[in-house]
Amino acid sequence: MNIPIVDISPFLKQQESGMRETARQIRKACLDHGFFYVSNHGISITLQARLETLSREFFSLPHDEKMRIRMELGGKAWRGYFPIGGELTSGKPDQKEGIYFGTELNNDHPMVISQTPLHGQNLFPTTPSELKQTVLEYMDEVTALGHQLIRAIALSLNLPENNPLETICSDPFILFRIFHYPATQLGTETWGVGEHTDYGLLTILKQDQIGGLQVRSNGRWIDAPPIENTFVCNIGDMLDRMTGGLFRSTPHRVRNTSVKDRLSFPLFFDPGFNTFPKPIDGIELTSSDFSDRWDGEDVYNFQGN
Numbered sequence: 001m002n003i004p005i006v007d008i009s010p011f012l013k014q015q016e017s018g019m020r021e022t023a024r025q026i027r028k029a030c031l032d033h034g035f036f037y038v039s040n041h042g043i044s045i046t047l048q049a050r051l052e053t054l055s056r057e058f059f060s061l062p063h064d065e066k067m068r069i070r071m072e073l074g075g076k077a078w079r080g081y082f083p084i085g086g087e088l089t090s091g092k093p094d095q096k097e098g099i100y101f102g103t104e105l106n107n108d109h110p111m112v113i114s115q116t117p118l119h120g121q122n123l124f125p126t127t128p129s130e131l132k133q134t135v136l137e138y139m140d141e142v143t144a145l146g147h148q149l150i151r152a153i154a155l156s157l158n159l160p161e162n163n164p165l166e167t168i169c170s171d172p173f174i175l176f177r178i179f180h181y182p183a184t185q186l187g188t189e190t191w192g193v194g195e196h197t198d199y200g201l202l203t204i205l206k207q208d209q210i211g212g213l214q215v216r217s218n219g220r221w222i223d224a225p226p227i228e229n230t231f232v233c234n235i236g237d238m239l240d241r242m243t244g245g246l247f248r249s250t251p252h253r254v255r256n257t258s259v260k261d262r263l264s265f266p267l268f269f270d271p272g273f274n275t276f277p278k279p280i281d282g283i284e285l286t287s288s289d290f291s292d293r294w295d296g297e298d299v300y301n302f303q304g305n
Contacts, residue, residue: 003215003224003232004029009040011148019155027156030235033217034250037230038149038204043141045229051138051178052208054131055263059097059180061127069123071100077112077120078102084182094193095256098179099123101135116273118175139176139267142204142231146172146269149202149233157243157283164280165242168271169201175270181212181254181262197249198236200270201277205232210262216251224252238270238277246283 006025010018029036058066063083071080079100085093101122105112111119124132147169154165195216207213213224213232224232240249256262271277 003033003035003037005037005039007040008038011152012042023152023155026152030247034248035215035234037227038233039230041145041231047138051134052263054128054134055178057128058125058131069125074123076115076117078118080123096179096181098177101176103174104136142267143174146204168275171272173270173273175268177266179264181256183261184256193254195251195253197251200236200268201238202269203234203236204267204269206265208263210260212254212256212262214253214255242277242280243283244279
């Protein structure tokens with residue numbers, strides 16, 4: 001029942017001999033769990049440590065100081081800070097606070113000029129001042145990793161070159177979050193985030209060393225503990241939809257049980273904003289049964305699209 005660790009380095013090094021084995025492992029992980037860890041990903045350890053240190057510095061600031069970059073100031077770009085209880089999952093307030101980021105776009109960018117939702121400039125705090133450059137650098141590096149993961153997933157599906165999956169991700173829509181889960185009192189337990197699936201294509205998550213992530217695999221909740229210098233990757237509803245249920249998006253949740261606070265860093269790698277994730281030709285609809293989904297939603301209904 002353990003979530004597997006996949007070595008992604010053959011794709012980073014363009015080693016043809018190892019790419020098919022990596023793709024085979026990813027396919028099995030997606031079929032069995034919808035989750036997998038990636039190792040040898042090439043993301044700087046120094047950069048990761050700096051991101052974590054600066055994030056802790058920000059969340060230790062007084063509430064009023066953090067609210068200087070509150071999401072209300074981000075407008076349609078949907079960027080900035082939200083306090084504990086400011087985000088809901090399944091209608092219940094999450095016991096976490098966080099900052100929303102996305103691809104940094106200047107005001108003269110066409111999608112900003114046209115006031116396209118979720119596009120624009122990020123809101124960065126003045127303290128710590130180094131957080132801005134660190135976040136932008138981290139997003140660039142993990143986005144590059146995302147492109148290689150999409151190549152690996154395409155190969156795991158036996159798709160040809162110039163396939164629709166890689167095509168719709170050539171200019172991906174990137175959202176990045178930094179979440180802070182406060183410590184709990186000894187002997188108590190709270191839900192940092194309730195049961196849910198991610199709506200997008202692929203999530204690439206950096207965890208700190210505290211843990212708390214759980215995955216519902218094959219009808220059982222299993223832990224996805226932190227593993228040093230790896231990222232947790234999981235399928236979202238869009239990839240579930242595109243593969244006709246072959247690769248199912250997997251419910252997950254976060255339990256707050258530690259007397260220490262926790263940080264997590266999910267980056268959402270999704271198709272270009274103006275693309276539409278259609279079924280991939282050659283992959284038959286595996287199942288149209290959505291009755292067992294956590295939300296009862298039909299992600300396979302393409303009617304009218």
